[in-house]
Amino acid sequence: MSLDQLIQKCKKNDTKAQSDLYKLFSSKLFALSLKYSRNYAEAEDNLQDAFVIIFKKISQYENKGSFEGWLKRIVVNTALQRYRSKGVFDIVNEEHIEDVSIEVENDTIDIDFLLNSIQELPDRYRLVFNLYVLDGYSHKEIGEMLGIATGTTKSNLARARVILKSKVENYKANLNSQSL
Numbered sequence: 009m010s011l012d013q014l015i016q017k018c019k020k021n022d023t024k025a026q027s028d029l030y031k032l033f034s035s036k037l038f039a040l041s042l043k044y045s046r047n048y049a050e051a052e053d054n055l056q057d058a059f060v061i062i063f064k065k066i067s068q069y070e071n072k073g074s075f076e077g078w079l080k081r082i083v084v085n086t087a088l089q090r091y092r093s094k095g096v097f098d099i100v101n102e103e104h105i106e107d108v109s110i111e112v113e114n115d116t117i118d119i120d121f122l123l124n125s126i127q128e129l130p131d132r133y134r135l136v137f138n139l140y141v142l143d144g145y146s147h148k149e150i151g152e153m154l155g156i157a158t159g160t161t162k163s164n165l166a167r168a169r170v171i172l173k174s175k176v177e178n179y180k181a182n183l184n185s186q187s188l
Contacts, residue, residue, distance in 0.1 A: 011075060019067045026063055033076070034059075037083050043138050044087035046131065058086040084143075088153055091131055117176065125175045133168035136161050 009017075014032070017025030038055050045051035061082050069078055126134060139145045139153065140161070150161045 012071065015066065015069065015071075015075065018063065021063075029062075030059060033079055036076075037079060040080055040083050041087060043142065044084060044135060046127075050090075054087045054090060055083065057090075058083040061086060084139075085153070088135065091135060092155060117179065121179055122176075125172055129168050129171060133164050133171065136164040137168040137172075140165050 009028075011032075014025050014029055018029055034055065037058065038051060041055040041058065042048065042051040045054050058079075062079060065082070069075065126137060129137060135154065136150055139150045140147065145153070147158045147161045147165075150156075151158045154161070
């Protein structure tokens, strides 16, 4: 069965088609959900909530653009909505932080360490970092998605980079001390 046929059956509330659609996209969408969640369990909850929304709104999908892109947008928005409702993005008085760049040599930094370091960032910083650095959204788009000012997204990104730079420097220092 083609993807278009599967979508059409899902629009008619065909539970078998919904199950097939879930099986087809759940692993890829779970990875995306995990990127915007604090932990595995929260990612599972966000994914389930996203699929509820997907099946409720699938009739609104008009076969324009990428269906997978449409699914991803729902997953991201579901996770972000959870944070918005918890007040994660309430305004905090933060002094301006200069933008920091992080230099990472591929052969010296373990990818799991990097992913864990990103996952450990405070919510407001992790979400902005992921949206900007990993998904390529602009500060204006991020501000609109999160309901915060563009300046706040820039500040949150800068803080995320400062934290990650510190973690990377500590990691490198530990590697160097172990090799001595």
